[in-house]
Amino acid sequence: MARSTRSLAFFVLVALAVRAISAVTDGLLPNGDFAQGPDKSEMNGTVVTARHAIPSWEISGFVEYIAPGHKEEDMILPLPAGASAVRLGNDAAIRQQLNVTRHMFYSVSFMAARSCAQAEKLNVSVDPEFGVLPIQTVYTSTGWDTYSWAFKARHSTGWLSIHNTGVEEDPACGPLLIAVAIKTLYAPHHTKGNMLRNGDFEQGPYIFPGTPWGVLVPPITEDVHSPLSGWTVMSDTKVVKYVDAPHHAVPRGARAVELVAGREGALVQEVRTVPGRAYRLSFAVGDAANGCSGSLVVEAYAGRGTLRVPYESLGTGGSTPAALEFTAVANETRVVFQSSNHLMKSDATLCGPVVDDVSLVPVRVHAARRLRL
DSSP states (O other), rough: HHHHHHHHHHHHHHHHHHTTTSOOSEEEEETTOOOOOGHHHEEEEEEEEOOSSSTEEESSSSSSOOOOOOOOOSSSSOOTTTTEEEEEOEEEEEEEEEEETTEEEEEEEEEEOOOOOOSOEEEEETTTTTEEEEESOOSSSSSOEEEEEEOOOOSSSEEEEOOOOOOOTTOOOOOOEEEEEEEEEEOOOBOOOOOSSTTTTSOOOOTTOOTTTEEEOOGGOSSSSSSTTOOOOESSSSSSSETTTTOOOOOSSEEEOOOOOGGGGGEEEEOOHHHHHHHEEEEEEEOOOOOOOOEEEEEEEEETEEEEEEEEEEEOOOEEEEEEEEEOOOSEEEEEEEEEEEOOOOSOOOEEOOOEEEEEEEEEEEHHHHHOO
């Protein structure tokens, strides 16, 4: 009896241990800020010489470790105060094994900057999924942007890899990384009175505390699963910016989307509709209080309906409501938002109007009749 009791206790302890490591928690990955660096014996100058020299990470190719306060001569910008970084040179990669929950969706956020090359890209992957994220366009005055990428866990463990596939004349030339984090994405549900999923944008990628520049959400061509639940970005290379209330003016709730790519990028969601039935698309347009001033215009499309919503911004925050009524022409309707022009702040970084509080509801028959008049 005592032996069986001990066996049961051991089984319970093992089960609890497995459960404890079964899934990552939201936030920085272990040593996700690279604060723990290699031992000096595993470095040649700034070059990391051992595969497992950076705690919690595994490297391949030409990888440099940049300690706080250090700046290489070929780096075009300094590290943020107190930050450590890794630089991925020619065909270099850094990876970490994740414990995840099968069939769950996750979003990876990482802070990166160009180093010396002009057209740098990063291949982010968790087998069998991957995305190639261009980091050529700079959206902040500091040069550091936060990028996001999402995946669906196929197994209980997987290797997250960030790989610089570029080859430059200088083998050390490549992107810099200073932080990597993860967040579980739960399936967005339809809320009462709204046919759209995640219309308030509250479910999205991880935003690093203290970073006032938001998170860039990549286009669907680079992303099988969107970090912004329910929504996708349609573009060749451009993004939308996911912003938070602690650092921006948000029309409602804690999160919103800033359209920073003009007509080169659009925010999209497809929703089931009934042909011939009338609907109302409601949303808020404003500015993020980030110095983006001037004539902002959001264009909304649904079915065959279009609406231009002008907003004169002082760059200090504020919003206005808007609504588009349309009649569905198919079983599925694509809802689209985009900025009609490119805008820049005084520091020459791209900006645009904010969209938030988006809802879609059917309207009564008499409203449809008015639409046909």
